[in-house]
Amino acid sequence: MPERFLVTGAYGCIGAWTVRQLVREGVEVIGVDAGDDDHRVRELLDAVEVAAARFVKADVSDPAQVADVFALDPTHVIHLAALQVPGCREDPVLGARVNVVGTAALFAAALAHGLSSPIVYASSVAAFAAADGEGHVPTDPSGQPETHYGVFKIANEGTARVFALENSLASIGLRPSVVYGACRDTGLTSATTAAMRAAAHGSNYTIPFGGSCEFQFAPDAAAAFIAAARAPFTGAAVVNIPGTTLAIEEVVAEIERVVPESAGRIGFEGPPLPFPEALDSSRFRSIVGTVGVTPFGQGVAETVGHFRRSVNRVTRDGRRAQSLVACGGRDTAAASDSSKGPPWPL
Numbered sequence: 070m071p072e073r074f075l076v077t078g079a080y081g082c083i084g085a086w087t088v089r090q091l092v093r094e095g096v097e098v099i100g101v102d103a104g105d106d107d108h109r110v111r112e113l114l115d116a117v118e119v120a121a122a123r124f125v126k127a128d129v130s131d132p133a134q135v136a137d138v139f140a141l142d143p144t145h146v147i148h149l150a151a152l153q154v155p156g157c158r159e160d161p162v163l164g165a166r167v168n169v170v171g172t173a174a175l176f177a178a179a180l181a182h183g184l185s186s187p188i189v190y191a192s193s194v195a196a197f198a199a200a201d202g203e204g205h206v207p208t209d210p211s212g213q214p215e216t217h218y219g220v221f222k223i224a225n226e227g228t229a230r231v232f233a234l235e236n237s238l239a240s241i242g243l244r245p246s247v248v249y250g251a252c253r254d255t256g257l258t259s260a261t262t263a264a265m266r267a268a269a270h271g272s273n274y275t276i277p278f279g280g281s282c283e284f285q286f287a288p289d290a291a292a293a294f295i296a297a298a299r300a301p302f303t304g305a306a307v308v309n310i311p312g313t314t315l316a317i318e319e320v321v322a323e324i325e326r327v328v329p330e331s332a333g334r335i336g337f338e339g340p341p342l343p344f345p346e347a348l349d350s351s352r353f354r355s356i357v358g359t360v361g362v363t364p365f366g367q368g369v370a371e372t373v374g375h376f377r378r379s380v381n382r383v384t385r386d387g388r389r390a391q392s393l394v395a396c397g398g399r400d401t402a403a404a405s406d407s408s409k410g411p412p413w414p415l
């Protein structure tokens with residue numbers, strides 16, 4: 070039977086990159102999202118590619134809507150739909166409904182459907198506490214994350230484990246760290262991509278955190294989710310995705326190397342993120358296999374190139390404002406030297 074991928078959160082950053090890779094492989098895709106904002110899909114796929122995917126509006130926290138989606142008979146499931154750290158902080162009840170109830174609904178529907186491939190879902194580095202990384206590179210979290218979002222991700226890992234224990238439903242949870250690249254425009258850690266956009270647009274930007282963290286280029290993260298969905302696996306595993314660990318200082322230096330004229334315009338200040346700066350991804354390699362890790366400098370160059378093309382495209386056809394909104398673009402070129410990124414409270 071040919072592959073038919075169900076991708077939830079398809080209008081999100083990793084979702085849009087996932088849909089793009091699958092469509093380019095010629096694979097059938099059902100993209101599910103509760104929102105109407107498809108700007109990332111339109112930014113990353115051309116019109117023919119967008120038309121090749123099927124998009125369905127559905128709320129993953131509503132079991133009836135999830136059941137309707139499974140009636141489309143997917144062979145593989147990648148569950149990405151979620152509220153991120155700021156959304157869960159603003160409304161923990163909604164966060165729990167989407168992130169926890171939504172994941173339970175997906176698993177229950179996959180079980181009822183008789184899904185034979187492992188259901189693949191996004192956990193997060195935020196499932197860890199910052200202290201989990203002290204003195205070593207951890208593989209699994211201690212269970213004491215410092216955000217509601219992290220607590221919900223831990224709950225989902227438990228949900229997956231119990232579905233495997235009680236129902237033999239196979240799953241692989243992936244814990245991305247800081248995903249960067251075109252169309253990474255929401256969430257606590259999107260500031261590093263915002264800095265690349267600012268450099269491309271000749272603007273000023275201050276990344277509102279310091280320390281070191283592990284980075285995954287968005288297309289690499291998408292490829293990791295797709296590879297996991299195709300892995301012959303039974304049981305419930307949660308794995309960390311291979312990436313590149315860098316200090317924020319090194320991120321700024323890399324941006325300046327790619328965009329020399331941004332020197333002195335991109336900075337950072339604030340405490341480190343409340344997560345370990347590196348995770349052990351050896352379990353990913355043993356369960357899923359080897360996936361590519363784009364060198365960080367190349368990822369920055371491709372991302373800057375994307376933002377430059379976005380500006381040029383709309384400047385040419387006179388729809389400048391519209392284009393700058395695409396992928397979170399904000400033209401802050403005219404802003405004062407003290408313009409800063411979003412003041413994410415840690």
Ligand SMILES: NC(=O)c1ccc[n+]([C@@H]2O[C@H](COP(=O)([O-])OP(=O)(O)OC[C@H]3O[C@@H](n4cnc5c(N)ncnc54)[C@H](O)[C@@H]3O)[C@@H](O)[C@H]2O)c1
Binds near residue numbers: 077171248256
């Ligand atoms: N981006 C990162 O750095 C990162 C890091 C760790 C984990 N993750 C996880 O990876 C997944 C994808 O991340 P992303 O950066 O693409 O997120 P995103 O915020 O860009 O996209 C999430 C998508 O989910 C959709 N959504 C929200 N509520 C929904 C609902 N009730 N039903 C259906 N769709 C709904 C949104 O409309 C959005 O399009 C998420 O689960 C996230 O927690 C991301």
